[in-house]
Every structure is written in structure tokens, then in C-alpha cells.
Amino acid sequence: MPQRETWATRVGFILAAIGSAVGLGNLWQFPFKTATNGGAAFVVFYLVAVLLIGFPAMLAEFSLGRRTKRNAVDAFSRMGHRSWRIVGVLAVLTGFWILSYYNVVGGWVMRYILGSATGAYFDDPAAYFGAVSSGPEAVVAQALFLGIVVAIVALGIEDGIERATKVMVPSIVVLMIALAVWVATLPGAAEGYAFFLSPNVDTMIANAGSIIPFAVGQAFFTLSLGMAIMITYSSYVGRDDNLIVDGASVVVTNTIVGVLAGLVVFPILLTIGADVTTDTGGAGALFVATAAGFGSVPFGRLFGIVFFGVVLIAALSSAISLLEVTVSYANDNFDVSRPVLSIGIGIALFLLGVPSAMDTAWLTWFDNFAYQVFLPLSVLLLIVFVGWVVGQEALEELLSGAEGYRTFGTVWLWTIRIVVVIAVLATLALGVNEMFLVEDAAFFEPL
Template sequence: MSQRETWATRTGFILAAVGSAVGLGNIWRFPFQTSANGGAAFLVVYLAAVLLIGIPVILAEFAIGRRANVDAVKAFRNLDKPNWRFVGAIGILASFWTLSYYSVVGGWVTRYIAGSVTGNALAAPESYFGAVSAGVPAVITHAIFIAVTIGIVAFGIERGIELATKFMVPSIVVLLVILAGFAATLPGAGEGYAFFLSPDFGVVAENWQSILPAAFGQALFSLSLGFSVMITYASYLGSDDSLYADGLAIAITNTFVGVLAGLVVMPLLFAQGVPPGEGGAGAVFIAIPTALAELPGGGLVGQVIGVVFFAVVFIAALSSAISLLEAVVAYAVDTFGIARAPAAVGLGIAGFLLGIPSALDTAWLDWFDGLGVTLFLPLAVLAVVVFVGWIMGGEAVDELRRGSSLGVGPAWLWSLRTFVLVVVLVVVALNFNDLFLTPETGYYIVPAPLQ
């Protein structure tokens, strides 16, 4: 049996994990979720969720992955807890499920790169989004995007994922900083900043039943938790790395990029007169081309910036997509002994087929996204919290102590067993109520018909 792959450098692991977290979850999903859930009020709850829930859970997934040194399902056999394999299985399912529609959105971005070159995306943003977001063209770009994802994962950890993300993550940050500077010059930017950065806590008090699960789900989604991605990535780590430092670096960088994306998108939305809560999944794809079309210097300036911006959005989407596919591929390689390249091709094609309904109709994409974030992720995280907090226990604390002299392991374990567990249970209960007991929000049970 060949030796299992590892990260070539610690920086490579951190950038790969950050790349998984910093993707469409931050640049696409975070701004429109914030807009739909009260702006700054949502942001405050989201930041609290990252600090109090996200960081403890990311350390829990790291502890499982590095301790077992194998994929997210087989890990529980290596930890002498084979009856808990369902924990990893839920995460693998969530990764595969999310990849299917995530790739569709990545396909939209490929069309926007081309549309920025020709100027078509900037000339009529709303009609352009309608033309590229559904139907046969969306299926084709979905196929292109997932093919690129397959190619990177097939090359392996060091020569594929690590090499790619070392370029991807810095590019994302640099371009977002530049674009945030541009957004600050737009008329209406101040109103956008106020909506995004000045919380009205009365909104939280009135709408906590919707804001809490939405912010929690976004925190999980943007940190790649519940997908078994962090379990998988940590399984390639060496024993001398500090999981505390790595987890904190990933959470901070991810949150910084999410807020930075909001500082770009919110001023653009308000500058174009898009009311808060409207625009949905297409908000970024409509508001930004509209603003770029109005840049001084003529259409050519907007086209150039549009090409660069959507190229980086493509990179962000790709960095997350490869982590979702990698979690599934690692399972196939470790459990069934399948070679990496055929596993990546076969599972990538399966993900493409599952994503065809989302490519044909955005109503299906909304259904896939809602079911994944509302059901699969919270259940996967709940299972991780229970396992690490109450079953793995001191063994997890010992794992965190490897490579670090910090003595906060017992406090972290206590937080998992009490506060984190209670919050996750509350969110799961709220989501269950929305999905199955509330007719007006329970549409996730049956997808909308294709149009």
C-alpha cells in the first residue's frame, strides 16, 4: 500500500483550508444572506456564531482528522469507534450534495468572465443573468467548472490542491481590497455601510427565530464545517502543527474576507437602488456588472475590471469546490482503494449529474442550497460535537496539545459539551420546525417544478 499523501508545508495546509472556507460562501452567499436578514444585525450574530461555535467545531474536526490520519468515514474505525462512522458519512453526503449546485454557480462565473470581455454582462445585467443562470447554457458551464475541479483534485494534495490554493487565496484578498476601495467612492456607499455596519438589535429581538439559524448556517457554510472537509484536510497534517493556531488563522482570514465582500457588495447594492433583502442569489451577479458599467473612463474600464473581478470570483469558487470533491475522493481512495484520478473523475461526473436540475432551474438550486444548509450541515455538526465532546473526550484534548503548549483544551471540551451543544440543538430544532412543521417555509420538502 502506497504512503498516504501529506501537505508539503504548513502554509499550504492553512491556505488550502482558508481556500475551502473563502469561496462563494463569502463572496456570493454571505452578502445576500446578510442583505436578506437585517444587515448589521445579521452580521453581529454571524460573528458571534463564528467565535463561539465555528472555532470550537473547527478544532473538533481537526482533532478527528489528525488523530485518525484517514478519510472522514474510516476515521471512526481508526479511533476504535466504528459505530460512529455515520458522523463522517453525513459530512461526505453534505459535501457531495453541495458540490452539485455549487458547481452550477461556479459555471455562472465562467460566463461572466466571457460576458465582461464582450461587454454583454455589463450592458444588460438583469437579462444577462437570466440568460446564463438556467437552461442548457448553465448545464454546459456547470460541466466546464466541474471538469476544472476534477483536474486539480486528480493531481493530488501537493501537486494539485496545495499548489493551486497558494495562488488562489492571496489573489482573492488583493482583488477584494481593490474593489472595496472602488465601492467606497460610489454614491450611496454610506447608506450601504450603515446597513451593513450599524446594527439595530431590535431586528435581532424581533426575528431571532430566522436570523439565528441563518447566521449559524452561514457560519458553518463559510467555514466549511459539517462537510467533513476539515476532517479530511487535517488527516494530511503532521503531528507537530498547532491546531489552535491553524484553526484561529483560518477563522480570522475567512471572516475578514466575508466582511470585505460585504464592504464591496453592500455599497454596490445601495448605489444601484437594490432594496435590502432583494436580489437573492443573483444579487452579486447583477449589482456588480451594473456598477462596473458606470465607471468613469468608458465601457472598456468596466470590462477590464469585470474580467479580473469575475476571474477571482472563479478562483474563490474553485478553491471551495476542490475541497468538497476532495472530501468525497479521499473517502473513495482510503475505503475502497480506488486510485485518486479515476475516483476524482467518477465522483465529479456523478456530482455533475446531480447538479443538472439546479442548472436547469434556479428554483432547484435554491432548494438544494436550503436543504443542505438547513438540514445536512447542522446535523453533521451536531454529530461531530456529540462525538468529540462526549465520546472522544480527553483523547481530543490530547490531540490538540500535540504541537501546542496552550492549556485551553479542557475549557474547549467543556464548551463543546455544554454551550456549543445547546446552541446546535436549538438551531437544529428551529430548522426542523421550518422544514417540516411550517407550511410557508417547508417548501424544501418538495422542490419547485422545473419552469
């Protein structure tokens, strides 16, 4: 078997984990999920979910990955519980499922960088989105984006993923701050901030049942939980690293970028008079209405290139982590070189993503199923295993390199055993009800 790689530096691991978290979940999903789920009310539920569910769940994945030094499937066997491998299989499949349509959206982003440079979408943003979001051209763009991802992962942990994310993550943060400063000068800035940051209590109470599954799913998606990413990445980490501090760094940076995305997107939408509760459904928050905004403000081409350039960097940083999950499993179990594995898995991902590239209705269904079923189910089973099956071992691993956090560790263990399990179980029930049992549930609703 090939020798297992490790991160060259602790900073490399943290930046790679942040890069995985800071992706399309922040810059594509977060704005439109906020827009279509109650605005600031969604933001409140999301922040609570990140703090009470997402952060503890991330530490659970960290502890399992570093304890076993194995991929997400074999980690359960290494802990002495081979029958639980199905949980790892589910997590790997979830990441594979998500990446199949994630590549399609990545292809859209590449087209929008070109469209910003040429001004192609300025006259009719909706028509431009319709032209690039589905059909043969979308399939080609999907392949180009996936090709970049495969090339980076094929280079390995240190030379590929770590080196790429050390450039990508700081670039994302700096450019997002610059965009937020520019957006503050737009006439719709104050109204956009109000929609994004001023929750309506009545809305929160009345729509909690429909908002919560998406808010918790957003927390999982943006923190890369339930997809085996954090198990995989932490399996390359040394035992002296403080996983608690590392996890907090990922959560804080991820949340900052998500908030910055809202502070950029909504002022642009309100500047052009968009109805953010309806016009931004699906991918419109980023691709239709935002493109219209760049077409109607000074220096729109320049800022469009910068904005969609940031989105592309974020998309790549997350996509490489999703691909690494499957490559890591194959690399640990088969005597085949990393480049060959990366290419082979990339071809399989391309084929699964073709329906989403040909019809956005399929992409919507893939995305909803991931949010409402795959992610909460995967996180629930993992948390039950870490909290109740190997709880003390997980706690011991979490405190390795963090001996001064013993009280925190005890609170963490009981939090994932009770609070997180109940919260995720409720979220899964609400999600299944919303997707399958509601009478007007739309399985194939186009973006």
C-alpha cells in the same frame, strides 16, 4: 492500497484550509444572506456564531482528522467506535450534496467573467442572469467548472491542491482589498456601509428565530464545517503543528474576506439605488444587482472582470476541498488511482447537479436543505462524538504541538460539550421548523 499523501509544508495546509473556507460562502452566500436577513443584524449573529460555535467546531474536526490520519468515515473506526461511522458518512454526503449545486454557481461565475469582458449584461442584467443561470448552457458551464476542479484534485495533495491554493488564497485577499478601496470612491459607499455595519436592535430581537439558522449555517458553510473537509485536510497534517493557531488563522482570514465582500457588494448596490432588502434575494446580490452596478460605474468592465475573477478563484479553492473529501475516502479504501477516482466522482457530481443547472428552483431547495438540515445535523453529531465520546483523546490531540494552551484546551472541550451542542441543537430545530413546519415555507422558490 496507494500510499497516503501529506502536505509538503504547514503553510500549505493553512492556505488549503483557508482556501476551502474562503469561497462562494463568502462572496456569493454572505452578501445575499445578509441582504435578506436583516442586514447588519445578520452580520452580528454570524460573527457570534463564528466565535462561539464555528471556531470550536473546527478544532474538533482538526483533532479528529489528525488523530486518526484517515478520511472522515474511517476516522471513527480508527478511534474505536465503528458504529459512529454513520456520522462520517453524513458529513461526506453533505459535502457531495453541496458541491453538486456549487459547481452550477461556479459555471455562472465563468459566464459572468466573459459577460464582463464583452459587456453582455450591461443593458439588461436580469435578463442576462436568466439566460445563463439555467438550461443547457448552464449545464455546459457547470461541466467546464467541474472539469477544472477534477483536474486539480487528480494531481494530488502536494502537486494539485497545495500548489493551487498557494496561488489562489493570496490572490483572493489582495484583489478583494483592491476592490474595497475602489468601491470606497462610489457615491453609494456610505449608505452601503451603514446597511452592512449598523445593526438595528429591534430587527435583531424581532427576527432572531428566522435569522439565527441562516447565520449559524453561514458560519458552518464559510468555515467548511459539517462537510468532512477539515477532518480530511487535517488528516494530512503532522503532529507537531499547532492546530489552535492554524484554526485561528483560518477563522480570521475567512472573516476578513467575508467582511470585505460586504464592503464591496453593498456600496455597489446602493450606488445604483437597489433595494438591498428585496432586489438581492437569492443569487441577485452577486449576479443581478452587482452586475447592474458594474454596468453603470466608470471602468465597469475592468472591475467586473476582476471581481468575478476573484469569485472564480474562491469558488475553485472551495470546490477542490469538497471533491477531495469523497476522493480521500475512496482513495483510502479502494485500489484505484486518484485520477480515475476523481473523474468517476466528478461524473456522479455532474449528474446530481443537472437539476440545479436546469432550474434555479432546484438549486434553491438544495441550498436551503444544506443550510437548515444537513450542516447543523452533521456538526451536531460530530461535536457530540468528539466532546462526549472521545473527549480526552481529542483534547490530547489538540494540545499536541500546542502544550502552552492547556487552559484554552480545557475551556474548548467544555465549550463544545455544552455551549456548541446546545447552540447547534437549537439551530437545527429552528431550521427544520423554518423549512418544513412553517405554513408558507416555499420548497421550490426560484432565485
